[in-house]
Amino acid sequence: MNSREDIFDVANFRKWKESSMERHDLYNFESKIDYILDRIPTEKESSYLLEVFFFIPESLQINKESYSKEQFFLDLNNRIRFKTPQMTIQGLLDEQNKLSPIYVILKKLKEIEYGEISHETNIRIEREIRLLACIVKVSLRDQFSFILTFYEKLKKQGNIAAVISNYLDDIEKLETKMNMLRDMFYISQIPYKLREALQYADEYISLQIKTWIAQAIKELEKQIDNNIRSKMIQIIEREQDFRKSINSTLILEENSENEVFTYYESILKKYVQGVLYLEKKKKDPKSRSLEILYSIAAGFAMFLSLFLTVLLLTAYDVNSIPFIILAVVIYIFKDRIKDIFRAYSQKAVGLVFPDQRVDILDKFYQVTIGESREKVNFIEWENVPEEILRVRSSSNKSPLEEEGKPEVVLSYLQKITLLNEKIDEIHKRKKDLSNIIRFNIKDFLKYADDPIQHERLWNNKTTEVEDVLISKVYHLNIVLKLSSYKGKDLKRLFFKKFRVILDQKGIKRIEEADITL
Template sequence: MTDFGSLVRAHGKTQLEIKNRYPLPTEKNRVSYSIDAFMFTPAQLGINDERFSVDQFFSDVKSHTRFSISYVPLARLVDPGCSISPLTRIRNYLDTATFSADMSEHRVLYELRTLANLFSAEMKATYRLLSDIASAGISQHLVKKTEKFLDEASVFLQQFREFHSRFMEPSINSRIRTAMRWSDESISLSAEKMLFYLHRVFDGHKIQSVIENMMKAENQHRREMKYPSVLKNKNDSEIERILYRESILKKWAQTVLYMSSEETGTNRKIGHILAGVAAAAAMTFAIVATFFAERLFASYSIPWAMIIVVSYMLKDRIKEILRGILLRIMPRFISDRTEKLVDQILQKNVGKTKSMVRLVQLKETPRSVQAVRNAGANPFQTILPPENIIHFRKDISIKSGKLMKEHSRIEAVTEIIRVKMDRFLEEMDDAKKLLRTWKDGRISAVKGKRVYHINLVLRLVSSEDEEQLSRYRLVVNRQGIQRIEEVVSR
């Protein structure tokens, strides 16, 4: 089974991306995972309750959940006996459908888009493998392996494009026919791009001519099919048009892998109820204090007024303290956002997620998280202004049995969480600072970047109680994320 884990990287200068991979075991009907992200921010950034509310945090967070499909070798994709190959399934649809009504449109569209994704993934994976091998030198073994790969790619392209004549039958509606063309154009662009990268790997080798001929063939094929993704004039507007077309085709193919999410608000309502309970308890205290004042002192006297004022002052504190206690002792029943995951093919609920965010103190974080954060830290950390800590938690539950029954090619679910960092940058000093030093025996000043460190500790837990801890250092300044370093705890 594919291991679960996280990948942290910058998405542009002002967005942090956390990509989590959740395997789907075939022997279980339901699996669950949770991720706790602790962001330790310097006190100077002012990340506190006044500037960073729950609603503000979630307005800066976007998440997408999609399937991760298994790699299928090109040789298997063209094998008629391979039941998971989209080519085999499309051929079966065409063979059994005698009328337009007999063919399930959304099934054919699903297989065509999946085929584009599988081909692109296989081309990328094979290119990376060949490129890694080539880094040690071009050997005869590598050349033969590359020639075999190019032959398999050619056979795949030939067999897939034989469907064009089948899709011209009168029983095929225009949407399916258009989907065939879009899939073909997407596959051609993927092939050309990976061949271009492969061409650079074998710089100066005779196999370059073979790769070059295949690239020319793909470009010529798109010309003959009158696809929009053909560069005719090398001006800026033409290049912009081609890049936009490529982006549209990529999104068209990849959206078949994404699940949509719909917020339910159930846990938020529970939170409101518990907050109401805390408010009711606090109000009860205030009323009892009022009865007590009325019993012991004359109405509108100074002692009576002091008891009333103190009771109302304590009422607000009691309400907040009780609410905090309830949120701590019932974390799995309260969340700031609850969403259900909907499979676009099944149009059914296949899972749910619960998310919550809190500003916490170091002592409120798990000991394992504290150990990872403090590993190799400044020995005088305790006397420095305390860091402001954002705790983001997300629980995900997936009906793996239902998904695997319908999608036999998927092996995991990938969740992409993106956090906008703009609010973190607002209180930072100017990015450039002067450093005074000695140079060539003379005093000089050199310009440098003033940076801040935000430590991110991730804690992943599976339904098998397997725990993973990792730490990253975000080096940022007013211009955004400069780099992200993984910190290995020792």
């Protein structure tokens, strides 16, 4: 086992490729964290601790008084899903590949043909249809991204034409296979919902084929061979004709806002990719403990009240003025003790228990495959871990820069524990997970200054003082630390640093900051 000193080195800052952060829209940014499960048979669990440190400009006035934990979790949207299984189009079409969704669909259709009809079979077919569309999308993305990224290198090797032509052949074979599936679904004794599911997946796949081939034509322009270009255009037109033939709304129109297109595309995307998402069952990690502590507080306060009342009865007559006054004081004292005890109970429970706890469930099998525990706190600068401060200040141009931009630190922790055995029992293809965290920064902008300000410039050409427009922006620096554990021992440690550039109107851009130590 490596020591902490061995793990914490510069190399680890560059290894964490399974993470990204991007601007989702004007007010939201999204981070994608990939969790790779251990394949060691003896490892029953995989544990990951994600620590996110928000370095918020002090001028935005975000602190524990103005920004509550409840508001943070309202601004946070956390989704967990399986990563799309990696499979080439050739692998999908291989009739001997038992992991291919096409193989499973054909097998289940054959079972229905022989009279083995069940609700579970229908659900399995629908899942495989949706998974097929997901795999095709990722395969197209990866293959075309490879071609576009390494085009010049492949061209120098002299085999670029063959690479593209062979891949286009695979796409045409996939088109033929989808036509065959379409025909089989028309004649099979299956519910209408399955035919509709295939049409959704069919349209989605058709759109992905068009999108990636069109992007390749656009980026490569006239660099590609005319025969290959002609073949690409034929595939695009064939897919467009197919969507028109089924009256699909996934048809772009000139001189139109194409609202229907974007709306329907979003529906298809969510339907298809929904097969990968896991269900989260929320649990209140504090309520039971708080109920017990509150009961103890009430009992203790009542005991003191009765004890003092008994002492009072031995000293004063029930009808005396001192007895009445002291009885009122005891009553007030009882309520104050109860309130003080409740306040300390909340603080104590907050230190011990997470703010949120959810069980991670596979919806199809209704099996719990893990859990997530989350906690958020504002922390003082001196309590920020030294390694995080090193990462935060690594891009500072001067040691004085830190003093010129005071920041408040918000710490978000999420510990995810995955049950390897449970996942291996029910899944052969879907193993690794992605954690998609979307955060809304709208509440951070309440006290932001006007986005456009003016500064005076001396123009030596016109020999006049001119007003120049300048943008008032804020830098929200975010440091991510991901630790993976083998039992209780630290196994791997990775870091990332991002800078969210925002103004009063919202997010302008996101940069991945270099970490130089």
